[in-house]
Amino acid sequence: MNQTITQKIIARHCKKNFVEAGEFVLAKVDFALSNDVTSPLAIKQFYKIFGEDKRPKVFDRTKVAIVLDHFTPNKDINSAQQNKFTSEFAKKFKIKHFYDGGCVGVEHALLPENGLVKPGDIVIGADSHTCTYGALGLFSTGVGSTDLAVVWATGNVWLKVPETIKIIYKGKLNKNVFGKDLILATIKKIGVDGANYKTIELTGEVIKKLSIFSRFTMTNMAIECGAKNGIIEPDETTFEYLEQVQGSRFKVQSWLKSDKGAKYCDEIEIDCSKIYPQVALPHLPENSVNVRDLEKKIYIDQVVIGSCTNGWLEDLRLAARVLKGKKVNRSVRCLIFPATPRIYMQALKEGLIETFLNSGCIINPPTCGPCLGGHLGILAEGEKSLATTNRNFVGRMGHIKSEVYLSNPVVAAYSAVRGYISES
Amino acid sequence: MNLNLVNLKGKVFKCPDNVDTDIIIPAKYLNRSDEEYLGQHCLESLDENFCKKVSKGDVIVAGKNFGCGSSREHAPVAIKASGISCVIAESFARIFFRNAINIGLPVVELKNASKLFNMSDEVEINLAEGIIKNLTKNAIHKIQPFPEFLRKIISVNGLVNFARENLL
Structure with a gap:
């Protein structure tokens, strides 16, 4: 059966050859992320999952990042209290990728820069802009604190396999037009809920020529049209970036693209030559x-x-x-x-x-x-x-x-x- | 949310389209995560007297894309803590919908919801039967049943119990 790149990634993470849009699955998570706003609620839910009778355990401390990036340096006493609470959790469970103090950066720039997310992965983050990483050819989506707590506890997430809207960017870019302008124009075209529950797959000659950073900007704002994830098939631009951040050549996986004949719920063409800043x-x-x-x-x-x-x-x-x-x-x-x-x-x-x-x-x-x-x-x-x-x-x-x-x-x-x- | 909660009854508080999570609970309150505090500030950017106007059991009726924006679970937590027993909307943004199901706040999609209810209409909801009654207008609306997978989560009052019973 022909599948989109998103379907293929999800299928691999629940040991299936094929998943259908609309199907509910329990998928294995490669990497989990939270920040200083969403962690405190997640920590409380995490302990509730284990209750009094079971010993709380994080599924894999090397696959978890907690980034204190929203209200730091601590903006007030309440934030300081919350961050202290989250820091204690990170230390107790020896969370490998805990970013505080001088290590803090904006989470969605920090994770790619540190080579923590890679093509083909499923990344779940308690932050709506987790969809950013889709620019590297992976499935990433934002969830709330309870979903994240379950990922911490079990390494799994429940997902409804999304339908995909294919968006094809054609034409020549005008002066001072970047990924930001393309995605704003896209959101204008389809509306703030135009891709609710769906994937947007960004393709076309313009995307192929776009820098990895402009691509990140575009997938970052997938959520602003309601999308579950935004995704771009990995190519030489992706691999060059990965080589820079990971220090070694990423092994190209030939399956990581949408099949010819994969089913899309909609295809939208955007003529970029008509887009100005x-x-x-x-x-x-x-x-x-x-x-x-x-x-x-x-x-x-x-x-x-x-x-x-x-x-x-x-x-x-x-x-x-x-x-x-x-x-x-x-x-x-x-x-x-x-x-x-x-x-x-x-x-x-x-x-x-x-x-x-x-x-x-x-x-x-x-x-x-x-x-x-x-x-x-x-x-x-x-x-x-x-x-x-x-x-x-x-x-x-x-x-x-x-x-x-x-x-x-x-x-x-x-x-x-x-x-x-x-x-x- | 328990499907056997048959006594959801209250008056309607209406919300427009695209109510985002910054409106439900702005970032200035996200430096705390206790439910009562969040509940006290629920939807105050939309109506500063929201909390005074609603009583326990009341129901939010909203337009499309309710809960869009940030993934903050503080949003459904604040709504639940404010005493609201159920949110009916024409559509929900997906993260908000998930979060609500996960923490046990009843959320129901209903076509044309905005047109079917006025502010302060008396409403009664029977989730098990999938029926919403507008007592003021004497109208009955059928709702789509939840998919089987969600029913499992709902039947144990949320994702924490579901994970505890099925995934550990």
């Missing part, structure tokens, strides 16, 4: 328009460059190229969040951090920062922020009467200089 207006990621089509100047109070969507080195390079020799507008706070310590170090070596400082940007530690309204850049009533992040929901970055606009890092950098949303 995008901005998603408040309060849904589907509200994107071409920046050049904005009728009025939208003045902003803050720019955020970072997050699991656009905190990669490539994003910082793009922003720095715009900001070099220019000053951030005096009415704008421009916040930079390198996604990981390694990215931070490389940005330092390449002089990007110096460029940012000279421009008047604020350099922050590698965390999620204000993306989810945690800390380090919260908005006041009536304030507007342009961010390279992934969500612009009501109150997402602070006061419920504040506004978030989403864009790529080049638009963000130009806008920081101008003081209003601009692509040049």
Whole structure:
């Protein structure tokens, strides 16, 4: 039977040759992830699973990562208490990939960078943007804390095999159009629930030429159209990246692609030559328009460059190229969040951090920062922020009467200089 | 959620389309995970008096894509702790749906739900029979039964017990 790459990966993890869309399966998990927000609830549920009578045990301490990236460095007493609780759990069960203190980076950049996720895997994370890793040709999806607790306890997750929407990207990319613009345009086309419960498989000549980081940006936002996972078949770009992060050549597995004749519930073609730099207006990621089509100047109070969507080195390079020799507008706070310590170090070596400082940007530690309204850049009533992040929901970055606009890092950098949303 | 819970009865609190988990419980409250605290702040971004308006047993009726966004289980936990006994929506975002099933918060999909109920309508739900009664409008709505696999999780009140009994 012909299957999509997602079906094939799931089938292999429940010892079947074929799984059908809609079927419920119990699948083996290769890697499990949680953060400082989702871990405390998961820990409580984990102990409940074992109850009084059984000795609690983590299925495989080497396959678990806990990353304290949301509210760190501890933003207040409650966060400090939670992180202490989670740290004690990580130590007690000798969790191998526990990231705290100076090791912290944004989880979805940290795991690929450390070679912890690889093509063909099933990765389950208590964070909705776990779908990011699909850019490497694996099945990864976000769950809640109880699902994750069950993964910790048993190494298994229940899954309903998703139907797949194939999205084919054609045409030539316009200037300053990146993965972010493609995925925003896609979400606009299909809507914030357009792929609910489904897989989006990103294909076509444009994807083949896209950098691994632009690919990560796209699969990262699969959840913003409701998708269970986003996936891209691994190719030479994937293998080169893996070689860099893992230090050895990844063994290419020929089965890791969709069969000809695999069943898709929908096929959508996107002509990229019609896509220009995008901005998603408040309060849904589907509200994107071409920046050049904005009728009025939208003045902003803050720019955020970072997050699991656009905190990669490539994003910082793009922003720095715009900001070099220019000053951030005096009415704008421009916040930079390198996604990981390694990215931070490389940005330092390449002089990007110096460029940012000279421009008047604020350099922050590698965390999620204000993306989810945690800390380090919260908005006041009536304030507007342009961010390279992934969500612009009501109150997402602070006061419920504040506004978030989403864009790529080049638009963000130009806008920081101008003081209003601009692509040049 | 126990399918034999036949006495779900309360008044309707209506929500629009695309209610995201930041609206249900914003990040500023995620530095704690105790149920009562989360319940006190449930949906306050939508209506600051939500908690004063709802009584134990009340039912949320929402449009499409309820619970979209973050995977925070704090969202269904907050709803459950606020006293809401069931969420009826035209559709649910998948992580929220899973989380609700996993922690035992009844969630039911119903076509055109927004049009079928007004704010404060009296409603009675019988999950075992798959029936929702709008007592105010004197209307009965059939709901799709849950798939067999989910019924197993539901029948033991959530995923913790299911895992304990079947997976350890």
